[in-house]
Amino acid sequence: MESYRNPVLVGSLLVPPIVCALLTPFRDNFDNANAALLLVVVIVAVAAFGIRLAGVLAAVSSAVWFDFFLTVPYNTFTINSSDDVELTILLVLIGAAVTEIAIWGRRQQARASRHRGYLDGVITTSQAVAAGGSTDDLIDQVRMELTAVLGIDAVKFVAGDKQTKAPRLNPDGSVTRGSYLLKVERDGLPTNSEIELAVQHAGETRGRFLLIAAARIARPDLEQRLVAVALADQVGAALSTHEALHPHL
Known part of the structure; x- marks a missing residue:
């Protein structure tokens, strides 16, 4: 403009x-x-x-x-x-x-364009999961999608089911720090710590994405946060499938 x-x-x-x-x-x-x-x-x-x-x-x-x-x-x-x-x-x-x-x-019009972009990202990720490619490549792809969808600075992936006391992006799209519900649309995502987004499938945690918004205030709306959860779930499904196919790796 x-x-x-x-x-x-x-x-x-x-x-x-x-x-x-x-x-x-x-x-x-x-x-x-x-x-x-x-x-x-x-x-x-x-x-x-x-x-x-x-x-x-x-x-x-x-x-x-x-x-x-x-x-x-x-x-x-x-x-x-x-x-x-x-x-x-x-x-x-x-x-x-x-x-x-x-x-x-x-x-x-801008909102419709963003929605289309979110949908394309989820579809692309689903196709990658269905193709059964490298889980590392899939994780890298989702990291980039999460960065774009949430408007944050960076994303890291950590394997395992260990939980910390860091703020969490929950399956319902809410963001909490302990029992306290954060008002993301008003205050933005926390900038003083990483935000955990669990990677789950069938009720089991396969890892977590660490969302980093240190350099700028990001205020993703509920829809954007739910898209992020859906992307993480795709990775959870891929990791679960990979583990089932390669149980000794």
Whole structure:
């Protein structure tokens, strides 16, 4: 967004007066309601970038220059007609509303894209488990998936069923430190210790992933945490299968 934010902000201020100026030769024969609709198109185009400030600026700029160029008396910021006052106010209100809708739509699109990425990660891991490849390669793959899904710095894998008093990411997606439930969405994952994610299958612990979020505050939502649990379970299933096939290794 940073690459186009400044040009969009500049355009949100400059395009409305340019459009209004271009309409001035026709203003005596051009209904102001149609001019307002044209400015709404400009506002929608700016709002589509999903930058709240740009949408608001486009709405305000459209209202101001609509008043200046297209309402009587012309070339002043005075409005004599109550209809034109209503149109000016509507331009601001519509601009604000369209901007919020555009931002909401972009957020939904980004969320859907993230969901697709999570699903692809779980499917890829499931396919690796089904293919019966190297468990070391699978663990490395899941480590990378966990790092991306949770937005953390690093992940380590430790074999065995030994438990510690470190914070835990539980099967239901909650994060606890002892009996205390941590509010991850508000406070983020703990940065002063590793977080344990058990690798289990059929009720047996095969190891654990140690989640490290030391350099930044990560606030994965419940869905992301449940995806992490699902990925760990895939590793648990693979380790269980490997142990059944190679009991003496």
